[in-house]
Amino acid sequence: MVAEFQVFRRRTRHAPIYGIGILTLLVFMAGAAFRGYTTKQAAPGGAVVIRETPADSVADGQRIFRFDTFGDEQFWTDTLHMNQVVEQSVDPTTALAVGLKVDAAVLPPGILQKVDLKSPATTVALLKMGAVVGIRATVDSNNHITRLGITCALCHSNVDNSVMPGIGRRMDGWPNHDLNVGGIVALAPVLSAAQKAVYQSWRPGKYDPRYNLDGKNGALVIPPAYGLARVKSETYTAEGPISYWNAYVAVTQMHGHGDFSDARLGIAVTQSPDMVSPKLPALRAYQHSLAAPPPPAGSFDAAAAGRGRALFERSCVSCHVGVTGTDNNAGKLHAPAETGVDGAYAVRTATKAYRTTPLRALWQHAPYFHDGSAATLADVVTHYNTVRKLGLTAEQQRDLVEYLKSL
Ligand code: HEC
Numbered sequence: 001m002v003a004e005f006q007v008f009r010r011r012t013r014h015a016p017i018y019g020i021g022i023l024t025l026l027v028f029m030a031g032a033a034f035r036g037y038t039t040k041q042a043a044p045g046g047a048v049v050i051r052e053t054p055a056d057s058v059a060d061g062q063r064i065f066r067f068d069t070f071g072d073e074q075f076w077t078d079t080l081h082m083n084q085v086v087e088q089s090v091d092p093t094t095a096l097a098v099g100l101k102v103d104a105a106v107l108p109p110g111i112l113q114k115v116d117l118k119s120p121a122t123t124v125a126l127l128k129m130g131a132v133v134g135i136r137a138t139v140d141s142n143n144h145i146t147r148l149g150i151t152c153a154l155c156h157s158n159v160d161n162s163v164m165p166g167i168g169r170r171m172d173g174w175p176n177h178d179l180n181v182g183g184i185v186a187l188a189p190v191l192s193a194a195q196k197a198v199y200q201s202w203r204p205g206k207y208d209p210r211y212n213l214d215g216k217n218g219a220l221v222i223p224p225a226y227g228l229a230r231v232k233s234e235t236y237t238a239e240g241p242i243s244y245w246n247a248y249v250a251v252t253q254m255h256g257h258g259d260f261s262d263a264r265l266g267i268a269v270t271q272s273p274d275m276v277s278p279k280l281p282a283l284r285a286y287q288h289s290l291a292a293p294p295p296p297a298g299s300f301d302a303a304a305a306g307r308g309r310a311l312f313e314r315s316c317v318s319c320h321v322g323v324t325g326t327d328n329n330a331g332k333l334h335a336p337a338e339t340g341v342d343g344a345y346a347v348r349t350a351t352k353a354y355r356t357t358p359l360r361a362l363w364q365h366a367p368y369f370h371d372g373s374a375a376t377l378a379d380v381v382t383h384y385n386t387v388r389k390l391g392l393t394a395e396q397q398r399d400l401v402e403y404l405k406s407l
């Protein structure tokens with residue numbers, strides 16, 4: 001963790017800053033010697049200030065992960081007018097149907113029996129209590145939503161359904177595969193029909209974190225945000241360490257108010273004040289504190305998993321190596337053809353190749369591969385058996401699946 005931040009900080013120097021408006025992307029002309037990214041802030045007089053690391057604080061990071069919008073109301077309210085859309089047309093039944101989750105911990109006892117789950121006014125009331133996971137709203141005394149923004153928890157948290165489906169205790173780091181992000185965004189009246197068609201094509205549990213930048217369409221499975229403490233580079237294509245990606249998403253996707261630059265992608269966004277960069281150390285500390293959930297008792301056949309492990313060691317550990325299950329910690333990347341996956345997404349990224357996905361809590365987060373092309377672990381194994389000509393029998397494939405369920 002320390003090493004990662006040093007890399008992060010080292011790269012924050014010497015970058016000229018262009019004052020540009022929100023969503024304006026400039027080709028980053030200067031600094032040919034440096035191919036990384038920057039998060040930085042201009043001091044009066046133009047000097048670049050390197051922020052000192054505040055004491056890493058898991059509690060602060062949890063608050064940021066769950067509740068911080070980074071000022072992204074400038075997009076979700078001022079541009080998309082989602083506050084009006086929600087207030088006028090999203091009743092709680094609809095909200096749950098598009099995969100939004102409700103945090104039971106903040107609900108007054110008995111409230112769900114008393115309210116009308118078919119009325120948008122109930123959604124407004126839930127938002128006012130801060131009960132909708134990943135959405136923050138300011139509600140005035142006339143029950144109008146004046147500001148609305150999103151947080152990291154929208155996509156990377158779920159609930160345990162202890163009250164009813166979609167309502168329960170928060171489970172941070174669990175990807176929300178019920179969430180139809182594209183379907184929600186497509187409700188915004190300002191979008192063109194063509195844009196709406198793209199958003200609607202994503203389906204629940206998927207999101208394209210580059211469509212707004214390159215105009216191409218290829219949604220990714222929302223990955224878990226747990227089990228990353230020992231993983232050096234984040235994302236399906238290993239774009240950079242965790243704080244790199246957190247800043248990328250907060251500024252270019254959530255449209256928070258802050259700085260993000262990456263010369264590799266020709267992105268340079270600066271917005272003062274920077275409401276993102278100072279929060280990155282705590283956010284990282286919290287994410288790194290999120291352990292992968294162990295498989296539920298009895299959820300796999302231990303004897304078969306033992307046999308499967310030997311098969312895994314024969315056919316898979318060349319890439320899924322060590323405790324993290326990825327050779328990317330040693331800097332390796334893989335051309336799409338090596339694993340037989342679609343290369344269309346990789347070419348849109350900075351690295352153009354895929355990271356061996358760190359294997360963690362596979363039982364929990366189907367579908368698999370960046371594009372969700374394998375619906376089940378059995379599909380994953382069948383895929384490898386075919387593409388890499390492993391010659392596994394049906395029984396061996398079943399054993400390997402049991403092993404994957406145990407990870
Ligand atoms: C709209 C949905 C959405 C929101 C909001 C969102 N993410 Fe993500 N996140 C994704 C998707 C999709 C990916 C996959 C991108 C990739 O790997 O190329 C991802 C990838 C990640 C990863 C990489 C996981 C891995 O296996 O390497 C981390 C870490 C992460 N997000 C953290 C965050 C944080 C922190 C925030 C808030 C600042 C956030 N995300 C907000 C959808 C979202």
Ligand code: HEC
Nearest residue numbers: 315316319334338339341354355356357368369370380384
């Ligand atoms: C040549 C390197 C390589 C080998 C060998 C390899 N993998 Fe992978 N694995 C990858 C890469 C790269 C990805 C990411 C592909 C993607 O997301 O499209 C991946 C992804 C996966 C995933 C998806 C994880 C997720 O969360 O989506 C599973 C499961 C998996 N591999 C299991 C296996 C098994 C089982 C074997 C052995 C039969 C194996 N892998 C062999 C490189 C490899």
